[in-house]
Amino acid sequence: MDRLSTPFTQGFAAIGLLYVSVKLFSFVRVLLSLFVLPGASLSKFGRKGTWAVVTGASDGIGKEYALQLASKGYNIVLVSRTASKLETLASEISTKYGSVQTKTLAMDFAQNRDQDFEALKKLVSDLDVSILINNVGLSHEMPVPFVQTPEREMKDIITINCMGTLRVTQLVAPGMVSRKRGLILTMASFGGILPTPLLATYSGSKAFLQQWSTALGSELQPHGVHVQLVQSYLVTSAMSKIKRASATIPTPKQFVRAALGKIGRSGGAQGIAFTSTPYWSHGIMHWALLTFTGTMNEVVAEQNRTMHEGIRKRALRKAERGGKKVN
Incomplete structure (x- = not known):
């Protein structure tokens, strides 16, 4: 028995060593991608003076994409729902970056109108148009069980997050293909990586964008167009309802700077084609999720459910104090 155990023991030890080595190598790649290696220059996709289309441009991450791209000399097409906010942002860009041109279009993506x-x-x-930022998106007003989700909210999330993104891309991508260059960045969410109870419709819409972007990236790569899904955890914004930044929750300015600085780098999204998790703490979190929770979706879903049930209870109490009726 002892004679047999030695080869088996050595074999298992070798397998264990190989596993640890692979994971260590993967983690080193993450660190290099997040902290050392630069991303591709935006000029690869279009010189200064070409145009960037930014959806959901009036607030938060979308607004920051518009400002940072304008600072790099790109003209900006601003698309969002509220005309007054778009005009204010266009004026701000013109004041800060006098040579940059802007165009605005106010449209409500929830309406999905052909004329828009x-x-x-x-x-x-x-x-x-050398750059497209698919940033428009909608989440639930508060965490809510799927069976209690208002039909209007459910439809709006799918229409905005999925159909709006698809239709804008279908309008812009052909020009990029004809010019044989272009960059398409689509904002995603950790809610699309792992199932997120009480945000089920939002979670599903972001999972859809992951698969669609990967397929689209493969289609457009031979034509010189780079597609990148940008994964993120929380960012301070009106959507997240978080106002205070921290190590794991950056401001829009911090997040967008990382996203534009890591084009073509996977960050924490090791092994997922045409995907990047560029902000450093989000990247490490994403790598850990991919590495250690591949077989633990049920555990993670349970933790997410408990967390969002607590958020919902606090939101309901706040609404009751304000006399607001909610579902």
């Missing part, structure tokens, strides 16, 4: 998309098509038809 026709207006966008007309607006960009004669422009050299």
Whole structure:
């Protein structure tokens, strides 16, 4: 028995050593991607003076993408729901970056109106659009069980997050293909990586964007167009309802700086094609999730459910104190 145990013991030890080595190598790659290796220059996709289309541009991450791209000399097409906010942002860009041009289009993506998309098509038809930022998105007003989700909220999330993103990309991508260059960044969420109870519709919509972006990236890569899904945990914004930044919750400015600085780098999304988790703490979190929770979806879902039930209870109490009726 002892004679047999030695080869088996050595074999298992070798397997264990190989496993640890692979994981260590993967973690080193994450650190290099997040902290050392630069991303591709934006000029690879279009020189200064070409155009960037930014959806959901009036607030938060979308607004920051517009400002940072303008600071790099790109003209900006601003698309969002509220015309007054768009005009204010366009004025801010003109004041800060006098040579940068802006165009605005106010449209409500929840309505999914053909005339709005026709207006966008007309607006960009004669422009050299080198960058598309698919940032428009909607989450639930508060965590809610799926069976209690208002039908309107459910439809709006799917329409905005999925159909809005698809239709804008279908308008802009052909021009990039014809010019054989372009960059398409689509904002994702950790809610699409792992199932998120009480945000089930939002979670599903972001999971859809993951698969769609990976497929689209493969389709467009031979034509010189780079597609990148940008994963994130929480960022201070109106959507997250978080105002205070921390090591794991950056400001929009911090997050966008990381996203634009790591084009083509996977960050924490090791092994997931056409995907990046560029902000350093989000990247480490994503790597850990991929490494240690591949077979623990049920455990993670349970933890998410407990967390969001607590958030919902606090939100309901706050609404009751304000006399607001909620579902």
